Amino acid sequence: MTENVDVDEELLSIGAFAARSRLSAKALRLYDRLGLLAPARVDADTGYRYYRADQVEQARLVALLRQLDMPLARIAEVVDAGDGTARARRLDAYWAEVEARHASQRTLADYLRGRLSGRSLEMYGKFTVETVDVPEQVVITESRHILADELPAWIGASLGRLEEGARACGGVSGSPFVVYHSEVSVESDGPAEACVPVADEAAARAWAEERGRARGTTVRVEPARRLARTRITKAQVAHPQILAAFEAVEAWMREQGLTYAGPCREIYFADWDAAGPEDPVCDVAFPVAEAESTAV
Numbered sequence: 450m451t452e453n454v455d456v457d458e459e460l461l462s463i464g465a466f467a468a469r470s471r472l473s474a475k476a477l478r479l480y481d482r483l484g485l486l487a488p489a490r491v492d493a494d495t496g497y498r499y500y501r502a503d504q505v506e507q508a509r510l511v512a513l514l515r516q517l518d519m520p521l522a523r524i525a526e527v528v529d530a531g532d533g534t535a536r537a538r539r540l541d542a543y544w545a546e547v548e549a550r551h552a553s554q555r556t557l558a559d560y561l562r563g564r565l566s567g568r569s570l571e572m573y574g575k576f577t578v579e580t581v582d583v584p585e586q587v588v589i590t591e592s593r594h595i596l597a598d599e600l601p602a603w604i605g606a607s608l609g610r611l612e613e614g615a616r617a618c619g620g621v622s623g624s625p626f627v628v629y630h631s632e633v634s635v636e637s638d639g640p641a642e643a644c645v646p647v648a649d650e651a652a653a654r655a656w657a658e659e660r661g662r663a664r665g666t667t668v669r670v671e672p673a674r675r676l677a678r679t680r681i682t683k684a685q686v687a688h689p690q691i692l693a694a695f696e697a698v699e700a701w702m703r704e705q706g707l708t709y710a711g712p713c714r715e716i717y718f719a720d721w722d723a724a725g726p727e728d729p730v731c732d733v734a735f736p737v738a739e740a741e742s743t744a745v
Contacts (some may be wrong), residue, residue, distance in 0.1 A: 460489055470508035477508070483521055484510055519543060557592070560689040576679040576697035578739065580710055581706075585645040586623055586671045587592035589614055589653050590743075591664050592630075595640040597688065607643035608717065618656050619648030624732075625715040644671065674711065677702050678734035684726040686715075694733040702737060711736030 467474045480486040481498065486508055488498035500508075507528065514524045527539045591607045608625045615621045623646030633639045646654045650668065657666045679701075681694050695713060702708075719730040 459502065461502060463488070463498045463500070466500040466505070468506070469502075470505050470512065472508055472512050480511060480521075483525065485521065485525055514540075514544075517544070517547075556687075557689045560692065564693075576694055578679045578698050578701035579678060581676050581678060583674050583676055586619075587648075587650040587653060588644040588645045588646050588669060588671050589618065589657060589661070589662075590667050590669060591643050592642040592667075593641045594640045595633060596636075596638050597634050600633055600641065602621045603641070604643065604715075605721070607664075608645060611643060611645035611666070614656050614660065614666070615645045615647045615653075618653040622646045622648040622717040624713050624716050628712050628714045630712050646671075655673045674736045675738070676714075676717070676732075676734040677705075677707060677737045678732040680729050681731050681733060682722070682727050683724045683730045686731050690697075691715075691733065698733055698735055703737065706740045707737040709735060710738040 461469065463474050467477055472480075475498075477486065477488075477498070477706060479668055481488060486504065489501045489504065490499045491497070492499070496641050511524055511528065517528075523539075523543050527536050527543075530536045530539045589611050591611060593603060593607070595603055604627055605725075608627075612621055612625065615699055625643070625645045626644040628644060629639060630642060631637060631639050633641055647668075650670075653668045657668050660666070677698050679698050681691065685691060685694060711734070713735050717730060717734040718732065719728065721730060724730045
C-alpha cells in the first residue's frame with residue numbers, strides 16, 4: 450500500500466532513490482511486492498514509484514540484512530518489529546540460529562573429514578558392539594515422516610506422550626525406542642516410529658482407540674529379536690557423532706557374518722534430563738540374523 454505524503458514533500462524517483470540507498474531498482478520493486486519497502490507514492494498514470502528521503506535508512510537496513518543471507522520473510526519480521534530494540538532482538542534470534550547451524554555444519558565437516566581419511570573411530574571414540582536377545586513386546590507407537598532438524602524435538606515429545614499413555618496401560622514394561630523405517634536426513638523424511646513397551650495389551654488397544662486417534666497412535670506386537678548394539682553417551686547421541694556409532698555396528702556385523710533382520714533403532718534406557726554428557730543413555734542397534742551359508 451502506498452503511504453500518504455505531503456504534496457509539498459520532495460520525493461525521489463526510483464532511480465535516484467536506488468542510487469542513494471545502494472539498492473537496485475529491480476530490488477526495490479521486489480521489496481515493494483513483498484511489503485518490505487513500499488514507495489511513498491505511485492503515479493496512477495505512469496506507474497512510476499517515488500520514495501521519501503527518510504526511507505533511505507530502512508532501505509539500507511534491508512540491504513545490510515540481505516548481506517547476512519537473511520531470508521526475505523525474516524527481514525520483514527525485523528522491519529515490522531517496531532523500535533530499534535525490538536528489531537535488534539529479532540536480529541539476535543536469527544543470528545543465534547545461523548551460528549547453531551554453522552556449528553552443526555562444522556561438526557559434520559569434521560566427521561566427514563575423519564570418515565574420508567579413515568579416522569572417524571579415532572575422532573569419535575571406540576565402540577564396543579555386542580549382541581543381545583530382546584523378548585517379544587507389546588508396544589504403543591506413533592509414526593511420523595520427519596526431517597533431521599525436527600527429529601530430536603519429536604523424539605522427546607512423542608516418547609513423552611506414549612509413556613504417559615503407557616501409565617494407563619499397566620505401566621512401561623521396557624526401554625522406549627525409535628525405529629527408522631527409512632533414512633531420516635535433511636532430504637529424506639523416514640518415517641520414524643516412536644515405541645514404548647506396555648504391560649497390558651488390551652488396555653493399550655483401548656487407550657489407542659479412545660485417546661490416540663488424533664496422533665495416529667497404534668498398538669502392535671514387536672517380535673522377539675536379536676540385536677547387535679553399541680552403547681553411547683548423551684554427547685554421542687548428537688548428530689553426526691551418532692552416525693559413527695551406527696557405522697561401527699554395521700562394520701562389526703559384516704565382520705561377524707551377520708545380516709540385517711529389520712530396521713535400525715535407538716533404544717533410550719536412561720533419564721535423558723538427569724544424564725550428563727558422558728553418561729550412557731542410548732543403544733544404537735540393528736536386528737540381526739545369521740547369514741545363510743551357500744552350499745557348493
